[in-house]
Amino acid sequence: MLIAGSRRAAASGAWFDTENPFTGAAWARVARGTAEDVDAAVEAAHAAFRCGAWPGMTAADRGNLLLKLADLVDRDVERLARAEIRDNGKSIAEVRAQVKGVAAVYRYYGGLADKIEGSAIPVDDNQFLVYTRLEPLGVIVAITPWNSPLRLLSLKLGPALAAGNTVVVKPSEFTSTSTLEFMDLVAEAGFPAGVVNVVTGFGAEVGPALSTHPKVAKVSLTGGTDSGRKAYLAAAADLKTVTLELGGKSPNIVFADADLDRAAEGAAAGVFGSAGQTCIAGSRLLAHKDIAEALTTRIVTLAKARRLGDPSEEATEIGPVATRRQFEKILEYIAIAKGEGAELVTGGRQARGEGLGEGLFIEPTVFANVANTMRIAQEEVFGPVLSVIPFETEEEAIAIANDIPFGLAAALWTRDVARAHRVAAKLEAGTVWINTYRRNAPQVPVGGYKQSGIGRESGALAIKEFMQSKSVWVSLA
Ligand SMILES: NC(=O)C1=CN([C@@H]2O[C@H](COP(=O)(O)OP(=O)(O)OC[C@H]3O[C@@H](n4cnc5c(N)ncnc54)[C@H](O)[C@@H]3O)[C@@H](O)[C@H]2O)C=CC1
């Protein structure tokens, strides 16, 4: 772990193995933290927030540290990406691109740090000058999942540090190592000891201690909806604020006038990329009935052509699923879909073949003629499984798209500009893509409607999620 600038084992001395999902072999041991380690980390972060170099720094100073960090990430992209894929099995090409994006996130918040302004407020008494200051909250807990550890950490750490907070990071128990490697860069950039700390361990063992610690000001979690709900309930006891980035079941709507080749590419990339292990996976394909069959045929061709294999090889497009638990969950959902009467068009099994061994590979899977009421259409699978749901009218497409407890992302494909904007306005989702899928940029907010989350990450406003406003009254009398 990393506490007050020192690498530490857990106070209990316990460790757990982290496995490479491609080889199935344990390749590192990670400290198994407990509430005692949480307390030490939060105390370190609290001390760094109150005294020492950090609270005296200007916003520009903090920005410069983040800019330095961005340069170091750029320098070490390959090392960080390879550490990450050993834990989560995603393809090196995808993770390399993602880590380059991580540098861009830190650069963005480095630039933003000294551009956050309070305001002077004209009150109806000239004897007073009133102004607001935007101040950091204090100790932030950043809990991250296993699918994109470094990217999702950057969306928390970038704005939290730019705003002047200190942080305790809790990476997923399945993917702690890239975060621990990354901490070398935080130190090299010059962040004072204690400003960023890391507690490793299991969610159920350290999560509650983090969310309820009296010196923690805020919990920011990305993960499954169940974990988000638990962290939210725990944080509520002390009225801590939360930002939650949770599950999704995103609709990808293809109208009859769409460019079908591009829509098929977008649909396949949206649900088979990362083996479907992304909260923004376009797992529900709403296809107009006139083109549903032609579109499905194209997607099946793309699904069969996807190259599964060793995540560390450049040609690999889809690696294994990150954990055995996730692998079993996906196969269980495939069985549920079959039982519900969904029509299996391709995939549906563990993928086998040369170089795949007994690895946790799932064939890219497509179900046709799915009803939106089926569990396969309503619940997050987090795997390479696409449900094709036919529709007849624009109104029906919008109704199906919104008939879900989630609201993270949505997409639509059409050549009709008026329809594109009309439908985008009606979709209940934090992001809507038109004729594209899964794009992101540091400048653009992301987050969920409904049970997909609370608050927004990325973009300029995200920094305000880590700040509070203070009003100062000055008597001029
Ligand atoms: N929205 C997203 O980005 C993600 C969604 N998921 C979804 O969640 C499902 C379950 O996956 P899991 O591996 O269980 O992910 P998870 O939601 O448990 O993991 C996310 C993070 O939350 C932590 N955590 C777990 N319980 C906690 C608690 N009570 N308090 C505080 N932190 C806690 C974990 O240790 C991890 O660091 C997946 O099948 C998938 O559907 C999983 C990972 C990422």
Ligand SMILES: CN(C=O)/C=C(\CC(=O)O)C(=O)O
């Ligand atoms: C928050 N999130 C959930 O998985 C989405 C991601 C990660 C990914 O797509 O790999 C993102 O916005 O980049």
